[in-house]
Amino acid sequence: GENVEQHPSTLxxxxxxxxxxxxxxxxxxxxxFPWYKQELGKGPQLIIDIRSNVGEKKxxxxxxxxxxxxxxxxxxxxxxxxxxxxxxxxxxxxxxxNMLTFGGGTRLMVKP
Amino acid sequence: xxxxxxHPSRVxxxxxxxxxxxxxxxxFQATTMFWYRQFPKKSLMLMATSNExxxxxxxxxxxxxxxxxxxxxxxxxxxxxxxxxxEDSSFYICSAAEALSGNxxxxxxxxxxxxx
Numbered sequence: 753g754e755n756v757e758q759h760p761s762t763l764x765x766x767x768x769x770x771x772x773x774x775x776x777x778x779x780x781x782x783x784x785f786p787w788y789k790q791e792l793g794k795g796p797q798l799i800i801d802i803r804s805n806v807g808e809k810k811x812x813x814x815x816x817x818x819x820x821x822x823x824x825x826x827x828x829x830x831x832x833x834x835x836x837x838x839x840x841x842x843x844x845x846x847x848x849x850n851m852l853t854f855g856g857g858t859r860l861m862v863k864p
Numbered sequence: 865x866x867x868x869x870x871h872p873s874r875v876x877x878x879x880x881x882x883x884x885x886x887x888x889x890x891x892f893q894a895t896t897m898f899w900y901r902q903f904p905k906k907s908l909m910l911m912a913t914s915n916e917x918x919x920x921x922x923x924x925x926x927x928x929x930x931x932x933x934x935x936x937x938x939x940x941x942x943x944x945x946x947x948x949x950x951e952d953s954s955f956y957i958c959s960a961a962e963a964l965s966g967n968x969x970x971x972x973x974x975x976x977x978x979x980x
Contacts, residue, residue: 786969795957795971796908798865803966841907849967851898852959854907 754779756844758855766863771832773858775842776824782844785825786852787816790839799840800827803848832862866892866962870972877948877979884944885975887958893938894960898969899931902955914941948979 783804788796843852867890900908920933932944
C-alpha cells in the first residue's frame with residue numbers, strides 16, 4: 753500500500769519567514785496530493801491540493817510543488833504569521849475522492 | 865469549501881454503553897465518506913470507508929462489530945461505538961468527497977469521545 757513520509761515533524765520559524773514542509777510517497781499510482789491544516793481540537797482543514805498533471809500550484813502565501821519522478825511534494829508558506837501555527841498534514845491518494853494516506857504531520861510554530 | 869458537520873462534538877459515556885456519532889455533508893451529496901481515528905499528537909488513522917447504500921469497508925485491525933458504520937443516505941453517515949471501553953476514548957473524524965470540486969475531500973470538526 754501507499755506510504756507517505758513527512759518532514760520535519762516540528763518546525764519553528766520567526767514571523768515573516770518562510771516555512772517548507774516536505775513529503776515523499778511510495779506508490780507511483782498516486783495522483784492527488786492535498787495538504788491540511790489542523791488546529792488543536794479541530795478537524796483538518798484543506799488549504800491546498802495538487803493533482804499529478806500539475807507541477808506547481810499557488811494560492812496567495814501558500815504554494816505546493818510536485819515532483820512525480822522523485823515522488824515528492826512540498827508545501828511552501830511565505831510571510832508566515834502567528835495564526836499559521838498549527839499541525840500540517842500532507843496526504844496522497846489514487847485520485848481525488850479516494851481514501852487518503854496521511855503523512856505523520858508537522859507542527860509549525862510561528863514566533864511573533 | 866464544502867461543509868461537513870459532525871455531531872456531537874464531545875461526548876462522555878459509561879463503559880459498556882454505545883454511542884453514535886453523526887457525519888453530515890451539509891451542502892452536497894457524498895456517496896463516499898471516511899471515518900478516521902486520531903490519538904493525541906498523532907496522524908489520522910483510517911478506520912473505514914462508508915459507501916451509501918452498501919456495507920462499509922473496514923481497514924485491517926478495525927473491528928467491524930465494534931465500530932458500526934451506516935451510510936443510509938447521500939448526506940449522512942453514522943459511526944456507532946458499541947460496548948465502549950476506556951481505550952476507545954479518542955478523537956473521531958469523518959470526511960466526505962465533494963464531486964463538484966473534483967472529489968475534493970473535506971473533513972468534519974471531529975468528535976471527542978471519552979469513555980469512563
